[in-house]
């Protein structure tokens with residue numbers, strides 16, 4: 001499905017990003033695995049892809065810095081011979097109630113989550129526009145469309161990604177560039193371990209229509225679909241991958 005294509009996945013060293021790298025490589029794409037600090041983890045992803053017969057390189061860079069994003073795109077083109085797919089996956093959380101939240105916690109989350117999407121998109125667009133083709137998949141969250149106690153900074157960053165996805169799709173369509181977003185619910189990774197591994201995890205599970213968390217591979221498969229020609233007529237779409245969470249009214253069961 002993606003033979004001859006090159007993909008750059010931000011935050012590809014673990015969690016959902018790793019699953020995305022492996023899913024894209026499994027369909028023939030050469031993959032640039034971006035990481036910020038986890039070099040060994042990124043090297044492990046590259047090794048796993050190569051062992052399965054694929055092609056990958058690890059590329060360091062902080063998505064919150066525009067200069068790094070620009071370098072990551074240039075290195076991908078140089079080392080893998082092109083760029084066709086950008087997956088903006090890197091993300092962090094620093095949960096706190098607004099009243100207790102340090103201004104830095106607000107800004108850090110915005111700078112990495114939303115700033116990272118802006119920086120990498122801007123850096124890749126020049127290349128995509130020149131080539132008159134490109135696909136961008138943003139990994140957002142259901143939180144960007146709903147309220148959640150203690151996650152105002154994270155939810156705002158994801159809401160910004162959702163709005164940005166639509167606007168970017170409008171601007172890029174004339175260049176044959178598609179831009180969509182995947183909105184995961186809960187998938188057990190380091191990012192949400194505090195929510196899914198403790199007692200709170202049971203409370204969340206009870207409320208999910210499908211009564212289970214999503215595997216990272218289940219998120220990755222939808223990213224793969226949006227990155228591939230199978231979704232050629234889709235742009236500006238926000239796709240929930242959440243076990244039914246977004247379909248709920250959120251008021252509990254009827255009496």
Ligand SMILES: NC(=O)c1ccc[n+]([C@@H]2O[C@H](COP(=O)([O-])OP(=O)(O)OC[C@H]3O[C@@H](n4cnc5c(N)ncnc54)[C@H](OP(=O)(O)O)[C@@H]3O)[C@@H](O)[C@H]2O)c1
Pocket residue numbers: 010011012013014015016017034035036037038039061062063064089090091092112116139140141142183184185186187188189190191192
């Ligand atoms: N897990 C969920 O339930 C869930 C739900 C909804 C949405 N999401 C979204 O899915 C995406 C992946 O989350 P995850 O659960 O897989 O998280 P994770 O396991 O914590 O992995 C985060 C990845 O992002 C990288 N990263 C963090 N800050 C970075 C930066 N400034 N520059 C470059 N890379 C950076 C990390 O690399 P280093 O280790 O090198 O820093 C790591 O590879 C995020 O956007 C998250 O918001 C996750």
